Each structure stands twice: as structure tokens, then as C-alpha cells.
Amino acid sequence: MTCESPSAGATAEPTPSLTATTPWRSYGGRRRSTRTSRVRVSAVVAGATVLAVLLVPPLVQLDQQAVDLSAELLPPSWAHPFGTDDVGRDLLLRCVYGLRVSLTVGLVAALTAAVLGIAVGATAGALGGWADRAMMRAVDTISSVPHLLLGVFIVAMFRPGVWPVVVSVGLTHWVSTARIVRAEVLSLRSRPYIDAAISGGASRRRIAVRHLIPAVLPQAGLAATLMVPHAMWHESALSFLGLGLPAHLASLGNLIQGARGSLLAGQWWPTLFPGLLIIIPTLAVAGLAGAWRERINPRRRSELML
Amino acid sequence: MLELRSVTAGYARNEPVFDDVSLTVTPGEAVGLVGPSGCGKSTLARVAALLHRPDSGAVVLDGEPVRHWRHRAPRAQRTAFGVVFQQPRLSADPRLTLSDLIEEPLRATGRRETARERVAELAGTVGLTQDLLGRRPHEVSDGQLQRACLARALILRPRWLICDEMTAMLDASTTAALVAVVESYRSATGAGLLAVGHDRTLLERWCDHTVHWENLTASPTPGNSL
Numbered sequence: 001m002t003c004e005s006p007s008a009g010a011t012a013e014p015t016p017s018l019t020a021t022t023p024w025r026s027y028g029g030r031r032r033s034t035r036t037s038r039v040r041v042s043a044v045v046a047g048a049t050v051l052a053v054l055l056v057p058p059l060v061q062l063d064q065q066a067v068d069l070s071a072e073l074l075p076p077s078w079a080h081p082f083g084t085d086d087v088g089r090d091l092l093l094r095c096v097y098g099l100r101v102s103l104t105v106g107l108v109a110a111l112t113a114a115v116l117g118i119a120v121g122a123t124a125g126a127l128g129g130w131a132d133r134a135m136m137r138a139v140d141t142i143s144s145v146p147h148l149l150l151g152v153f154i155v156a157m158f159r160p161g162v163w164p165v166v167v168s169v170g171l172t173h174w175v176s177t178a179r180i181v182r183a184e185v186l187s188l189r190s191r192p193y194i195d196a197a198i199s200g201g202a203s204r205r206r207i208a209v210r211h212l213i214p215a216v217l218p219q220a221g222l223a224a225t226l227m228v229p230h231a232m233w234h235e236s237a238l239s240f241l242g243l244g245l246p247a248h249l250a251s252l253g254n255l256i257q258g259a260r261g262s263l264l265a266g267q268w269w270p271t272l273f274p275g276l277l278i279i280i281p282t283l284a285v286a287g288l289a290g291a292w293r294e295r296i297n298p299r300r301r302s303e304l305m306l
Numbered sequence: 307m308l309e310l311r312s313v314t315a316g317y318a319r320n321e322p323v324f325d326d327v328s329l330t331v332t333p334g335e336a337v338g339l340v341g342p343s344g345c346g347k348s349t350l351a352r353v354a355a356l357l358h359r360p361d362s363g364a365v366v367l368d369g370e371p372v373r374h375w376r377h378r379a380p381r382a383q384r385t386a387f388g389v390v391f392q393q394p395r396l397s398a399d400p401r402l403t404l405s406d407l408i409e410e411p412l413r414a415t416g417r418r419e420t421a422r423e424r425v426a427e428l429a430g431t432v433g434l435t436q437d438l439l440g441r442r443p444h445e446v447s448d449g450q451l452q453r454a455c456l457a458r459a460l461i462l463r464p465r466w467l468i469c470d471e472m473t474a475m476l477d478a479s480t481t482a483a484l485v486a487v488v489e490s491y492r493s494a495t496g497a498g499l500l501a502v503g504h505d506r507t508l509l510e511r512w513c514d515h516t517v518h519w520e521n522l523t524a525s526p527t528p529g530n531s532l
Contacts, residue, residue: 197399199355200458201385207377
């Protein structure tokens with residue numbers, strides 16, 4: 001309606017005014033308000049998740065491993081808001097503990113990946129020439145193998161535990177950060193201010209530490225933040241395959257893996273709630289990271305890098 | 307003595323920006339280099355400041371041929387040059403305040419103790435107020451930023467100044483002020499100057515002698531013989 005025959009509209013109605021009724025304005029306004037509400041919702045959800053994970057275990061003196069065979073597979077009720085599992089353990093408590101493990105693994109793995117990615121990317125970009133080409137071909141080789149396959153291979157080399165999972169996720173997810181950092185460093189190092197620093201007697205290391213790394217940190221930090229949900233998913237996937245965390249340690253992936261059987265028997269709650277707890281906090285983190293990206297680079301549209 | 311002997315340089319293999327150029331600057335002398343835009347005079351300035359390795363030819367500094375470029379050049383050799391570029395925005399790290407920007411060469415060469423007084427002294431010389439020193443590059447004008455860049459170039463007391471279109475972005479009064487700062491520095495220290503630009507009138511008034519790009523190249527290539 002808005003774009004067809006402006007002359008017809010002009011004759012039928014008295015002078016249309018260029019105020020808030022013009023289509024692009026109202027569109028822009030609505031976009032901005034959904035964006036801020038998205039950020040708020042994301043912040044509240046992420047904050048609530050972190051608080052729950054930090055506060056519930058020390059404050060609520062309940063044993064997440066407490067087995068109650070008289071209360072097995074109860075559907076959600078006031079006593080057990082998320083229901084109980086096949087040996088009568090409270091699923092809400094299990095989910096909070098599971099989220100704690102998954103979130104820790106996600107954060108540490110993302111941090112590992114970010115540090116590795118920044119180191120490799122900054123080195124390749126700063127050195128340039130054949131060193132850069134060799135390092136980036138190695139990066140291409142690593143990224144050509146599916147992440148999960150490589151992750152499974154790494155996990156399989158160690159005894160089950162938290163650290164092998166962290167190492168597996170960290171070692172397979174630094175590649176995108178390395179590419180982003182290298183591209184930034186390459187574009188920065190031909191700037192005249194790097195020339196000025198060389199004339200000012202700065203060593204290679206000083207240029208990297210003083211000028212290059214601070215400049216790429218916002219981008220790299222963003223990549224690392226977007227890596228947190230990815231790492232959580234990866235941990236869940238490994239645990240679901242039975243290769244991740246040991247079965248006694250509740251993680252979201254383990255919970256879903258353990259409840260697979262009851263799903264076929266019609267008990268939906270032992271898989272639904274851990275599943276939601278994987279999706280909702282990761283979307284919240286991704287939403288916050290997207291807002292950050294729009295802040296540091298308004299021209300690039302934010303998208304999830306999952 | 308800064309000598310460029312039949313230098314050929316460019317950014318891609320087999321595509322030199324200029325070919326077989328020779329130029330000499332003696333200590334205390336001011337040489338102006340005039341040329342049309344895109345002819346390669348900025349590249350020549352970067353070669354002279356040891357910031358770009360030439361494809362062939364030699365740069366001879368005080369009788370000694372230069373063997374290493376950029377980071378690999380010995381620090382004493384690199385810091386003998388103070389370089390001021392055309393665009394102050396691009397030649398200032400956007401995260402540093404102007405006072406950090408000016409003292410950065412002192413910190414990089416491990417002379418942090420003297421930094422504060424040297425910055426205050428140079429800020430007065432180039433005409434920057436205390437208030438401006440605390441600001442970041444995006445909070446000052448091009449002219450103010452170029453003053454800071456000149457102060458940074460002078461802080462290590464270089465023996466050679468390379469001004470690559472230093473005044474192209476500036477108004478007449480700032481141009482006059484910066485040229486005056488360079489000239490008083492040169493008369494106090496006896497430093498040599500290579501000033502590159504396209505403003506023939508300015509360079510002819512500023513420098514002891516001015517060379518034209520066409521007279522510099524022995525065999526001009528079709529692309530740059532405008």
C-alpha cells in the first residue's frame with residue numbers, strides 16, 4: 001500500500017505529512033524497541049541463570065543424588081516442579097546442578113578457545129608472509145574436520161571427566177576466533193600508526209601488545225562470548241553420546257541421555273526441562289553478544305554464530 | 307648524509323611504483339620533493355624512513371648501506387628518523403590520549419622517566435594545551451592531532467625528519483605554525499629534512515632546494531610520467 005501510486009493517495013487525501021507515519025520511521029522505531037527488549041530479556045535470563053547456579057547449591061541444603069524409589073517418574077507438581085527421574089531424584093535440583101556443570105564447561109572452554117584463537121590469529125597476522133600462510137593452512141585443515149568428530153577423538157584419548165571435555169571443546173573451537181583476529185590484525189598492521197610506532201623504536205612485541213591486541217579485543221571478546229553457547233551445546237552433545245562427563249555428574253547432556261528411555265514410555269518431563277535449560281540460557285548469551293556486536297559494529301547485522 | 311641510490315620500489319612483484327630514483331639529503335639541509343598525486347613520492351618517503359624495503363637500489367645512511375628494514379632495522383637507525391604522515395587520523399592509535407601518543411616513543415625505547423617533562427615541553431612547542439593532551443584522537447581536530455603527531459616525531463630528537471604531505475589536510479595558519487616548529491627544531495639541532503608534497507609554492511619557500519619528481523626518475527615508467 002505504502003509504495004504504490006503516491007499520486008493517487010495525494011489526490012484522495014489532504015497533503016500527507018512526513019511525520020512518524022512514514023513507513024521507514026515506524027519500522028525503525030519498532031526495530032529499536034524490540035532490540036532493547038530483546039537485550040533486557042536476555043540480560044534477565046542470563047542473570048537469573050548465573051544467580052541460580054551460584055546460589056542454589058550452597059543455600060539449598062538438599063542432596064541432588066537423594067534417591068527416593070517411592071517417587072519415581074512423578075510428573076511436575078508443586079513438590080517437584082520439574083518432576084522426578086526414574087530413581088525418584090528431584091529434576092529441578094538435578095537441572096540446576098547440571099546447568100552449573102554445563103555453564104562452567106562452556107565458559108572455561110570458550111575462554112581456552114578465545115586465548116588460543118587470539119594467540120594464533122595475532123601471531124599469523126603480525127608475522128605475515130609464509131608464516132601466516134602456513135599457519136592459516138593449518139587452521140583450514142583443522143576446520144575441515146567436523147568439530148564433533150575431532151572432539152570425540154580428543155575425548156576418547158582421556159579418562160572421562162570435566163577436563164577432557166573442556167580440552168576437546170577448546171581445541172576444536174578456536175579456529176573462527178583465530179580467523180577473525182588475523183583478519184583484523186592484517187588490516188591494522190598496514191596503518192600509518194604502526195609505521196609511526198616502528199619509527200618510534202617500538203619492538204615487534206611492543207607493537208603487538210600496545211597497538212594490535214587492544215584493537216582486536218572487542219571483536220575477539222565477542223567471538224569468545226558467542227562461543228559460550230556453542231561450547232555448552234558441544235558439551236551436551238558429547239555427554240549425550242556417552243563420551244562426555246561421567247554419568248554420576250549431572251550435566252544437561254547427561255540428564256537428557258539418561259532420560260531417553262522414559263521419553264518412549266510417554267514421560268516427557270525428564271528430557272524437556274534439561275533441553276529447555278540448554279536452549280534458553282544459550283539464546284540469552286547469544287542475544288547479549290548480538291547486542292554487543294551491534295554496539296561495536298553497527299553496520300554489520302547481528303546474527304547468531306552458533 | 308642520507309642517500310637513496312637508484313632505488314626501485316613497489317608493493318607487488320614486477321610492478322614497481324617508481325624506478326631508478328636517486329636523492330641525497332645532507333645534514334642540516336631541507337629538501338623538498340614535489341610531484342603529482344599517485345607518482346610514488348609517499349612510497350619514496352617510506353623507503354627513506356626505512357619503513358619500506360625497496361626492490362632494488364640502496365639507501366645509504368652516513369656512508370653505511372642499510373641492510374634491514376622496518377622492525378629489523380637496528381633501533382638506533384630507525385629512531386634517527388622522525389616521520390610525519392599526511393593523515394593524522396590514520397597515524398594516531400585511536401585508543402591513546404594525545405599525551406600517551408606523544409610519549410609512546412620514549413616508553414618504547416625504555417625512557418619513561420623523562421617522558422612527563424619532555425611531553426610538557428613539546429606540547430608547548432607545537433601549541434597543544436594541557437586540556438587537549440588528555441583527549442583522545444576523535445575528540446580533537448585534524449590540525450590539533452597533526453600537532454601531536456609532529457611532537458611524537460620530534461620526541462626522540464631525530465637527525466632526519468621525513469614529512470610526507472604533512473600539511474595537506476591543514477589550514478594556512480596551522481601549516482605556518484607546524485612549518486615554523488620544524489624549522490626551529492632544525493636550526494637548533496641541525497637535522498636534515500625531506501619534505502614531500504604537491505604544494506610547490508609552500509615547498510619552495512620552506513626548503514633549501516626543491517626537486518621535481520620528473521627530474522628524479524632516470525627512466526620514468528608510462529604509469530607515473532604524468
